[in-house]
Amino acid sequence: MAETESLASQIGSRLRGGEVIALSSDLGGGKTAFVRGLAQGMGSRDHVASPTFTISRQYHSNSKGLTLYHFDFYRLNQPGIIANELAEFIDDPQAVVAIEWGDIVADVLPEQKIMVVITRTGDESRDLSFRYPDVLNYLFA
Numbered sequence: 001m002a003e004t005e006s007l008a009s010q011i012g013s014r015l016r017g018g019e020v021i022a023l024s025s026d027l028g029g030g031k032t033a034f035v036r037g038l039a040q041g042m043g044s045r046d047h048v049a050s051p052t053f054t055i056s057r058q059y060h061s062n063s064k065g066l067t068l069y070h071f072d073f074y075r076l077n078q079p080g081i082i083a084n085e086l087a088e089f090i091d092d093p094q095a096v097v098a099i100e101w102g103d104i105v106a107d108v109l110p111e112q113k114i115m116v117v118i119t120r121t122g123d124e125s126r127d128l129s130f131r132y133p134d135v136l137n138y139l140f141a
């Protein structure tokens with residue numbers, strides 16, 4: 001868990017705003033833990049928790065003035081107005097959007113997004129893989 005958060009924090013500290021991050025894993029895979037690390041790395045002190053029952057939460061970055069929007073579409077089968085809200089944040093260069101269970105809003109998500117796939121490899125271990133055109137160059141240039 002600590003390593004997942006720390007990796008996510010290193011990524012969070014390199015975000016510039018305008019990024020969309022789609023997370024997938026099984027339930028309990030570590031998507032929310034990853035978002036907690038992102039928020040930390042972005043310089044936010046806000047408490048990060050699963051937005052499962054509220055659909056979306058937002059955290060403010062104290063270092064860059066960015067806002068991290070955290071969505072969780074678990075079990076939501078009619079995204080409706082929330083998909084519109086999401087689309088608005090996606091176009092905001094001062095926003096970073098992180099999405100759990102984003103399949104239902106896949107058509108709203110841009111092609112240029114960072115996809116993180118987390119696979120459970122043991123009780124405490126996870127495999128993380130990333131997809132983005134040139135993710136390493138983008139984040140670590």
Ligand SMILES: Nc1ncnc2c1ncn2[C@@H]1O[C@H](COP(=O)(O)OP(=O)(O)O)[C@@H](O)[C@H]1O
Nearest residue numbers: 001004027028029030031032033123124125126
């Ligand atoms: N290496 C790890 N990375 C992330 N979470 C881990 C790891 N090892 C154990 N865990 C546990 O797995 C759970 C992940 O929960 P959470 O982040 O809410 O998952 P999700 O949002 O994908 O449902 C937590 O209870 C956490 O303590």
Ligand SMILES: [Mg+2]
Nearest residue numbers: 031032050100
């Ligand atoms: Mg979660």
